[in-house]
Amino acid sequence: MDVRGIDLSDRFLQDNQHIAFDLPDANGHEGPGTLLLLINAPVVPLALMQLGKKVIADKRIVGYFAWELPLISADWTPGLKFVHDIIAPSRFTADAIQPFVPDEVKVLAYPVHATAKLRVTNFRPPRCKLLVLVMFNFGSGFVRKNPMASIEAFKRAYGGNGEAHLIVKMQNGASFPLERRQLLKEASTLSNIHFIEKEMDDAELAGLIEESDVLLSLHRSEGFGLTLAEAMLKGKCVVATDWSGNHDYLSDATGFPVPYRLVPAIDFSGNYHFPDQLWAEPDVEAAAGILKSLMDPELREKIGGQARQYAGVSFTPDRYAEDFCRILRFQSVGGTSLPLASHSVKTG
Numbered sequence: 001m002d003v004r005g006i007d008l009s010d011r012f013l014q015d016n017q018h019i020a021f022d023l024p025d026a027n028g029h030e031g032p033g034t035l036l037l038l039i040n041a042p043v044v045p046l047a048l049m050q051l052g053k054k055v056i057a058d059k060r061i062v063g064y065f066a067w068e069l070p071l072i073s074a075d076w077t078p079g080l081k082f083v084h085d086i087i088a089p090s091r092f093t094a095d096a097i098q099p100f101v102p103d104e105v106k107v108l109a110y111p112v113h114a115t116a117k118l119r120v121t122n123f124r125p126p127r128c129k130l131l132v133l134v135m136f137n138f139g140s141g142f143v144r145k146n147p148m149a150s151i152e153a154f155k156r157a158y159g160g161n162g163e164a165h166l167i168v169k170m171q172n173g174a175s176f177p178l179e180r181r182q183l184l185k186e187a188s189t190l191s192n193i194h195f196i197e198k199e200m201d202d203a204e205l206a207g208l209i210e211e212s213d214v215l216l217s218l219h220r221s222e223g224f225g226l227t228l229a230e231a232m233l234k235g236k237c238v239v240a241t242d243w244s245g246n247h248d249y250l251s252d253a254t255g256f257p258v259p260y261r262l263v264p265a266i267d268f269s270g271n272y273h274f275p276d277q278l279w280a281e282p283d284v285e286a287a288a289g290i291l292k293s294l295m296d297p298e299l300r301e302k303i304g305g306q307a308r309q310y311a312g313v314s315f316t317p318d319r320y321a322e323d324f325c326r327i328l329r330f331q332s333v334g335g336t337s338l339p340l341a342s343h344s345v346k347t348g
Contacts, residue, residue: 041079066223090245111320133212156288235308243280
């Protein structure tokens with residue numbers, strides 16, 4: 001199929017320097033086709049305005065949306081009217097959108113691939129028998145990502161035991177100084193907790209995951225959990241809250257789901273403050289117990305191997321392409337032929 005792309009990063013004031021974008025440029029492309037919007041619903045009208053009427057005319061418009069709470073927020077509603085079809089990366093996100101649209105929201109997990117090049121990071125301390133990794137971006141929601149719980153679980157499991165080390169790879173801390181100080185203070189008394197704040201490219205991040213034994217994510221909610229899936233593909237043990245997007249693929253056979261209780265989604269930083277909705281409060285003591293058990297290399301090898309096998313089948317680009325064509329009813333006949341969706345959309 002003739003697949004082209006338009007990178008809107010600059011027009012949305014996003015930093016795209018780390019994005020490998022090698023598709024043929026579709027700016028100015030007119031005529032029939034399918035327009036897949038890899039953005040979220042609140043900015044769909046703005047994206048279509050940036051593309052222009054001539055580009056979007058006669059095209060089937062598909063929104064590929066992710067969301068992290070049981071129901072989408074009110075600012076999503078206008079954008080939903082501009083698409084023919086909606087795809088979500090998880091059943092959790094699909095269920096959050098479904099009450100607001102007439103047609104079925106399709107579920108299609110993201111494609112995950114192993115980075116071809118690994119750059120050795122050498123962050124593993126000497127005599128370390130268990131290296132646990134936490135990765136998060138402050139801009140994605142400090143309260144939602146919940147790194148404080150991950151640090152607390154590690155402290156309960158190992159304290160200052162030098163055979164176990166925790167690496168916290170964080171991004172955009174300078175933009176959230178209060179939360180950053182809170183995080184650093186939480187670990188200030190232990191020499192086996194380390195923080196990495198420098199920018200890393202894909203090869204370095206892949207190397208860091210490769211060097212680790214466990215990926216820990218005691219999040220309160222995830223739309224999909226891409227980092228978790230990437231770690232599974234590398235055969236790493238994933239310890240994560242058993243709720244939201246990752247519930248689709250993280251099980252006792254592929255990782256270590258952490259029990260939780262549902263609490264109001266309170267986030268005074270403003271990113272995810274929806275007290276009328278619920279999200280997960282992971283059981284930190286249970287997570288600590290899991291971390292203790294993972295000092296056993298045979299257990300890590302067993303579950304990590306099962307995770308790799310599952311991810312190697314479920315998240316491949318080939319599987320993604322096949323499922324994408326199936327759920328959107330693509331037929332390749334010297335190009336692309338598509339039936340129109342059952343409802344009309346606003347295009348101007």
